[in-house]
Amino acid sequence: MASETGAGPSTALLTDHxxxxxxxxxxxxGTGDRRCVFEVFARRLPDGRRYGVVAGTAxxxxxxxxxxxxxxxxxxxxxxxxxxxxxxxxxxxxxFSGDIEGYPEGELYFPGSPILTVRGTFAEAxxxxxxxxxxxxxxxxIASAAARMSGAANGRPIIEMxxxxxxxxxxxxxxxxxxxxxxxxxxxxxxxxxxxISTRGTVAHAFMLLHDDEEQAFRAQIAKMGTDTTxxxxxxxxxxxxxxxxxxxxxxxxxxxxDSGDVxxxxxRAREQLDRLGAKDTRIVxxxxxxxxAIAALRAEPVDAYGVGTSVVTGSGAPTAGMxxxxxxxxxxxxxxxxxxxxxxGGHKSAFRRHRETGTAVEEVICPASRVxxxxxxxxxxxxxxxxxxxxTGELPTLEDSRRLLRRGLVSLPWEGLKLSHGEPAIPTVxxxxxxx
Amino acid sequence: MASETGAGPSTALLTDHxxxxxxxxxxxxGTGDRRCVFEVFARRLPDGRRYGVVAGTAxxxxxxxxxxxxxxxxxxxxxxxxxxxxxxxxxxxxxFSGDIEGYPEGELYFPGSPILTVRGTFAEAxxxxxxxxxxxxxxxxIASAAARMSGAANGRPIIEMxxxxxxxxxxxxxxxxxxxxxxxxxxxxxxxxxxxISTRGTVAHAFMLLHDDEEQAFRAQIAKMGTDTTxxxxxxxxxxxxxxxxxxxxxxxxxxxxDSGDVxxxxxRAREQLDRLGAKDTRIVxxxxxxxxAIAALRAEPVDAYGVGTSVVTGSGAPTAGMxxxxxxxxxxxxxxxxxxxxxxGGHKSAFRRHRETGTAVEEVICPASRVxxxxxxxxxxxxxxxxxxxxTGELPTLEDSRRLLRRGLVSLPWEGLKLSHGEPAIPTVxxxxxxx
Numbered sequence: 001m002a003s004e005t006g007a008g009p010s011t012a013l014l015t016d017h018x019x020x021x022x023x024x025x026x027x028x029x030g031t032g033d034r035r036c037v038f039e040v041f042a043r044r045l046p047d048g049r050r051y052g053v054v055a056g057t058a059x060x061x062x063x064x065x066x067x068x069x070x071x072x073x074x075x076x077x078x079x080x081x082x083x084x085x086x087x088x089x090x091x092x093x094x095x096f097s098g099d100i101e102g103y104p105e106g107e108l109y110f111p112g113s114p115i116l117t118v119r120g121t122f123a124e125a126x127x128x129x130x131x132x133x134x135x136x137x138x139x140x141x142i143a144s145a146a147a148r149m150s151g152a153a154n155g156r157p158i159i160e161m162x163x164x165x166x167x168x169x170x171x172x173x174x175x176x177x178x179x180x181x182x183x184x185x186x187x188x189x190x191x192x193x194x195x196x197i198s199t200r201g202t203v204a205h206a207f208m209l210l211h212d213d214e215e216q217a218f219r220a221q222i223a224k225m226g227t228d229t230t231x232x233x234x235x236x237x238x239x240x241x242x243x244x245x246x247x248x249x250x251x252x253x254x255x256x257x258x259d260s261g262d263v264x265x266x267x268x269r270a271r272e273q274l275d276r277l278g279a280k281d282t283r284i285v286x287x288x289x290x291x292x293x294a295i296a297a298l299r300a301e302p303v304d305a306y307g308v309g310t311s312v313v314t315g316s317g318a319p320t321a322g323m324x325x326x327x328x329x330x331x332x333x334x335x336x337x338x339x340x341x342x343x344x345x346g347g348h349k350s351a352f353r354r355h356r357e358t359g360t361a362v363e364e365v366i367c368p369a370s371r372v373x374x375x376x377x378x379x380x381x382x383x384x385x386x387x388x389x390x391x392x393t394g395e396l397p398t399l400e401d402s403r404r405l406l407r408r409g410l411v412s413l414p415w416e417g418l419k420l421s422h423g424e425p426a427i428p429t430v431x432x433x434x435x436x437x
Numbered sequence: 438m439a440s441e442t443g444a445g446p447s448t449a450l451l452t453d454h455x456x457x458x459x460x461x462x463x464x465x466x467g468t469g470d471r472r473c474v475f476e477v478f479a480r481r482l483p484d485g486r487r488y489g490v491v492a493g494t495a496x497x498x499x500x501x502x503x504x505x506x507x508x509x510x511x512x513x514x515x516x517x518x519x520x521x522x523x524x525x526x527x528x529x530x531x532x533f534s535g536d537i538e539g540y541p542e543g544e545l546y547f548p549g550s551p552i553l554t555v556r557g558t559f560a561e562a563x564x565x566x567x568x569x570x571x572x573x574x575x576x577x578x579i580a581s582a583a584a585r586m587s588g589a590a591n592g593r594p595i596i597e598m599x600x601x602x603x604x605x606x607x608x609x610x611x612x613x614x615x616x617x618x619x620x621x622x623x624x625x626x627x628x629x630x631x632x633x634i635s636t637r638g639t640v641a642h643a644f645m646l647l648h649d650d651e652e653q654a655f656r657a658q659i660a661k662m663g664t665d666t667t668x669x670x671x672x673x674x675x676x677x678x679x680x681x682x683x684x685x686x687x688x689x690x691x692x693x694x695x696d697s698g699d700v701x702x703x704x705x706r707a708r709e710q711l712d713r714l715g716a717k718d719t720r721i722v723x724x725x726x727x728x729x730x731a732i733a734a735l736r737a738e739p740v741d742a743y744g745v746g747t748s749v750v751t752g753s754g755a756p757t758a759g760m761x762x763x764x765x766x767x768x769x770x771x772x773x774x775x776x777x778x779x780x781x782x783g784g785h786k787s788a789f790r791r792h793r794e795t796g797t798a799v800e801e802v803i804c805p806a807s808r809v810x811x812x813x814x815x816x817x818x819x820x821x822x823x824x825x826x827x828x829x830t831g832e833l834p835t836l837e838d839s840r841r842l843l844r845r846g847l848v849s850l851p852w853e854g855l856k857l858s859h860g861e862p863a864i865p866t867v868x869x870x871x872x873x874x
Contacts, residue, residue, distance in 0.1 A: 009446075014605045016598065016624040018638025025640070025661040031647050038643070063605065076630045084661075122647050129641070133601035134608055161453065164570035165757040168451045168500065170604035171571055187453040193513045201455030203462070204566070206475070206764035209772040210468050210559050224462040224521075235774050260774075314756040320602040320747060327643035335646040337672050337697075 008066045012073045012094075015130040017082060023123055024087040032123035037329035037348040040102070040116035040136060042109065046144070046318030048422025051413065052109045053147045053406060055177040056139030057102055057116065058396055061386060063131050064096055096124055100387035103351075106180060106402030107382060108409040109140075110364045112429045114349045114383065115323065117369075122330075129325040137323050138170060141315035142177035145292070147406060148316070149308060150182030151418055152296040157184035158306045159200050161287065162313030174313040180402045183308075195399060202257070208235040218248040228254035230285055233270075234261065242270055246277045255283035255304065263288065264301045271302035291316050292420055345431065351382040353427075361412045367432035445503045449510045449531075452567040454519060460560055461524040469560035474766035474785040477539070477553035477573060479546065483581070483755030485859025488850065489546045490584045490843060492614040493576030494539055494553065495833055498823060500568050501533055533561055537824035540788075543617060543839030544819060545846040546577075547801045549866045551786045551820065552760065554806075559767070566762040574760050575607060578752035579614035582729070584843060585753070586745060587619030588855055589733040594621035595743045596637050598724065599750035611750040617839045620745075632836060639694070645672040655685045665691035667722055670707075671698065679707055683714045692720035692741065700725065701738045708739035728753050729857055782868065788819040790864075798849045804869035 026032035045052055069077075069091040077083055077091070098120020109115055116132065118125045149158060160178040163171035175191035185200040186192070192199040203221055211217035218231055227249045233241030233256045245256055256274070258266050263286040274282050286298065287307030295306055327335060334346030348369040354362045355378040364382075367373065375381060385393045397405065410418065417426025463469035482489055506514075506528040514520055514528070535557020546552055553569065555562045586595060597615040600608035612628030622637040623629070629636040640658055648654035655668055664686045670678030670693045682693055693711070695703050700723040711719045723735065724744030732743055752758075764772060771783030785806040791799045792815040801819075804810065812818060822830045834842065847855065854863025 011605070013627040013630055014600070014608065015626055016600060016638055017626055017629075017636040018624060018640055020626070021638055021662065022640045022644045025657045026644065026647065028661050029657040031657065034647060036647065076626070080629060080636065082626070082636070122643075126641075126643055129643075130601045130608075131605060134603060134605040137602050138604040138607070163451070163453060164567045164762075165574050165759075166571060167575040167604055167607035167610055168448070168568060168571040169606040170575070171451065171567075173604055187455060189452055189454055189457070189513070189519070190450040192454075192517060193450055199454040199517065199519070201453055201458055203455055203459045204563075205774050206559075206563055206566075207459045207463065209764050209774065210463065210471060210473065210767055220462045220466040220468065224465050225458065237775075310757060310759070319751040319756045322602075322747070325601075327646050330647055337642050337646065338674075 008062065010068050010070055010073055011063045011066045011131055012069050013076065014063075014134065015127060019127045019129055020077065020083050020087070023127055024083040026122055026126070027087055027090055032121060034122050034331050036120065036122045036125055036327055038118045038125050038129070038325055039114050039328045039349065040132060040323050040325050041112055041114055042321055042323045044111050044322070045425055046315075046322070049144065049318065050417045050419065050423050050426040051144070052140060052321060053143040053181055054103045054107045054109050054115055054136075054140055055105050055143035055180050056135040056173070057105045057386065059139065059173065060116070060132050060135045061100075061392055061396070063135060064128060067094070067096065067128065067131065069094055090123070094124070095390060096120065096128070096387075097390040098124055098387070099385075099389065101383045101385050103382050104384050104397045104402065104405060106397065106405035106409070108406070108413070110425045110427060110429050112345070112366055112431070113364055114351050114366065117348065117383065119348075133323055133325050135173075137321045139173055139177045140321040140323065141319055142174045142312060143181040144321065145316035145318065146178040146181035146183055146312050147410065148292040148420060149295055149312060151410065152292045152299070152420060153306055154299060156303065156305055158308050159183065159185045159187060160312055161187040161307050162309035162311075163188045165310040166313040171313065176399070178312050180399055181406060182403060183312075184305075197399075202230045203232055205232065205235050205259075208232060214241060215244050215248060218245055222249055227252045230255040230257050232257045232259065234258050238266060238270065239273065242273050243277070246274070246279050246282070251278040251280070251282070253279055253282045255285050257285040257287065257307070259288045259307075263303075264298055267298070267301045267303050296420055352379050353382055354379050355412060359412055360414055361427050363427050364429045365432070366429060371432065445499065447505050447507055447510055448500045448503045448568055449506050450513065451500075451571065452564060456564045456566055457514065457520050457524070460564055461520040463559055463563070464524055464527055469558060471559050471768050473557065473559045473562055473764055475555045475562050475566070475762055476551050476765045476786065477569060477760050477762050478549055478551055479758055479760045481548045481759070482862055483752075483759070486581065486755065487854045487856065487860050487863040488581070489577060489758060490580040490618055491540045491544045491546050491552055491573075491577055492542050492580035492617050492839075493572040493610070494542045494823065496572045496576065496610065497553070497569050498537075498829055498833070500572060501565060504531070504533065504565065504568065506531055527560070531561070532827060533557065533565070533824075534827040535561055535824070536822075536826065538820045538822050540819050541821050541834045541839065541842060543834065543842035543846070545843070545850070547862045547864060547866050549782070549803055549868070550801055551788050551803065554785065554820065556785075570760055570762050572610075574758045576610055576614045577758040577760065578755055579611045579749060580618040581758065582753035582755065583615040583618035583620055583749050584847065585729040585857060586732055586749060588847065589729045589736070589857065590743055591736060593740065593742055595745050596620070596622045596624065597749055598624040598744050599746035599748075600625045602747040603750040608750065613836070615749050617836055618843060619840060620749075621742075634836075639667045640669055642669065642672050642696075645669060651678060652681050652685060655682055659686050664689045667692040667694050669694045669696065671695050675703060675707065676710060679710050680714070683711070683716050683719070688715040688717070688719070690716055690719045692722050694722040694724065694744070696725045696744075700740075701735055704735070704738045704740050733857055789816050790819055791816050792849060796849055797851055798864050800864050801866045802869070803866060808869065
């Protein structure tokens with residue numbers, strides 16, 4: 001892959017031992033040179049979910065560019081005898097030279113959707129399995145949950161603030177995936193640096209408790225951040241807190257935040273109180289264990305913005321997307337596992353989505369890549385070229401492009417596909433044979 | 438903190454925006470210099486869990502040593518106007534100079550246990566909140582799940598192989614936490630490098646499908662890895678696969694792996710077949726969607742080792758430990774939030790565990806740090822000093838120490854505390870006042 005993009009630390013050991021032992025054996029018996037196609041897909045959506053959202057592809061491409069075995073990585077493999085010297089030599093020269101295509105980030109996916117297709121020799125493609133899956137499984141799980149929350153918020157902004165509930169680097173990727181799926185901002189500063197996402201934050205309860213009383217804390221905050229800030233009013237007594245907030249900040253106060261309790265009734269009472277005090281434009285931000293269902297339940301309440309933490313960074317009950325990376329073709333021959341359940345469909349595949357004239361999606365069609373039919377006026381091809389001969393092709397979608405793509409995709413679903421309740425996938429997956437997934 | 442340990446990339450932006458805005462305000466009004474105590478604890482265990490396992494503390498201390506604002510971090514904060522110039526200057530000189538004590542890794546914890554106590558000025562301690570919580574919440578969630586699986590495996594080894602189901606760096610920390618909690622090995626090569634954990638792996642189904650038939654694949658693997666390897670027998674037909682495996686490898690074959698299907702009956706049939714073929718010492722490894730309940734259900738089956746992936750890296754239903762970082766004391770004055778529920782108990786605390794003469798744990802006692810009673814013969818203090826004046830104190834427990842500590846801790850629980858079913862915490866938390874948590 002283009003080395004100019006490979007600026008980060010090596011990702012080469014973020015992988016499983018068995019990929020290198022497979023590599024060693026395949027190099028030794030010559031099968032490592034066989035041309036192979038690996039396909040990433042999810043056999044099913046998380047229990048009851050109606051759609052998934054692809055996220056992480058750009059991170060995958062960066063990670064592949066940084067997948068190199070320098071002396072530090074080779075020394076580790078040598079000292080632990082994971083592979084032999086011939087394999088170490090091969091790894092020292094490693095660079096991915098194959099082709100990759102896939103669903104763009106922000107695209108919806110369904111069971112069997114070929115989300116990413118990696119083509120190259122067995123040797124060069126097999127060792128990417130774990131890294132590719134780690135990124136896509138994590139980021140897509142977060143984006144899929146976040147999209148449901150964004151839908152439930154129905155246009156009201158959501159700030160992602162779950163970094164403290166997940167691994168410190170997963171937090172950064174989660175902020176990116178949540179933004180991709182419609183969140184407005186994040187609390188995570190590293191996500192701001194890496195991805196240019198707008199960051200937000202004011203104070204925690206610690207700041208309130210640090211001061212001698214609530215009024216002093218409010219005054220200190222306003223002195224620094226101005227009256228357009230958000231005052232945290234639930235440290236002592238919410239009603240008294242709102243009185244103090246408006247007395248200190250005036251009716252120009254930007255917002256109050258309520259982080260605990262039964263936020264629906266609390267927001268209603270807060271709204272009445274703010275209006276009575278003349279702070280009619282002061283917004284109400286609520287946070288504290290919100291998930292998509294809690295957000296939906298607050299739709300009728302006078303809430304202006306949500307802060308969401310734990311539920312989004314843990315995928316709201318589905319912390320991994322369950323995608324697999326399967327060998328589907330060897331030298332033009334479709335291959336598939338055949339023992340018990342968990343079978344894969346062999347063969348290199350392509351995919352398109354059929355829509356009604358109205359624009360409503362009808363089905364996800366998966367067909368052999370060599371036999372893609374001519375697409376109709378309302379069909380849409382789903383894969384885009386990502387890498388050709390080891391080089392990233394052209395411009396990848398930006399985060400803003402992905403946000404737009406996702407919005408359009410969600411609008412195209414049959415209405416029941418947007419329900420938060422448990423159900424079937426919003427559209428069926430149809431394989432070229434006509435068989436349903 | 439000791440800069441010689443701060444060899445990694447800066448961790449300073451792995452934090453929330455609001456910590457820096459609080460810092461800015463507190464520096465401006467002088468409250469940033471107030472001596473504070475922050476405490477990390479979990480208000481409750483994940484639903485139905487009977488104990489938690491502390492993990493991540495050593496990673497926290499490393500991350501704090503790398504928490505520094507170099508030009509790159511300052512430039513980001515300057516360009517996004519998160520803080521003013523005075524705060525930027527303060528951050529440029531930042532180094533944590535306070536004290537930290539906490540539960541050692543591998544220690545059990547219960548609701549309210551003061552797992553980590555950070556003491557210093559408000560300014561220097563408040564900005565560590567997110568980083569400390571991210572690490573402890575992630576690593577402890579994994580270790581808590583892994584300990585249940587280790588218990589269910591009842592001495593049989595478990596290999597951690599879930600890296601592909603979680604964020605690529607969370608995978609490395611998860612392998613460490615699982616090992617700490619009793620897993621035997623990991624598939625994750627980076628965990629091998631960073632933490633010296635023994636890594637394992639042979640082949641995936643892709644290796645089988647790459648070859649023209651199963652026998653060729655087995656021969657290639659044995660040629661490279663010897664007959665003591667593990668052959669994957671469920672690609673086509675398990676019974677035929679075992680026949681081929683023993684024909685190719687001989688009765689000295691190390692192990693077979695079954696990765697799909699109803700592994701209990703399959704293992705039983707495989708054992709009979711292997712014995713009939715004379716491969717009486719060939720071990721049986723099973724994997725594929727195993728969690729603690731599935732492992733427990735396999736206790737009576739002839740299984741020699743387990744491979745566990747998704748369930749352990751996602752905390753088996755509890756992907757985050759839900760710990761919080763709360764300000765509990767300002768200049769010797771206990772502080773606590775008091776509005777609705779979610780109250781914290783104010784004050785700097787210490788903790789010890791009472792046991793019966795038999796060694797069985799009776800209760801977790803949490804008392805004011807300034808009023809720790811003289812401990813009885815069967816009491817055990819739970820916190821150890823970790824940092825004094827910014828310097829890591831002496832030797833931290835090794836991973837092996839933590840494994841031993843956890844084993845002893847689990848043995849000390851009342852028998853019902855080890856049940857996998859939903860229940861109450863294994864022992865009650867008692868606060869100094871005598872009030873129960």
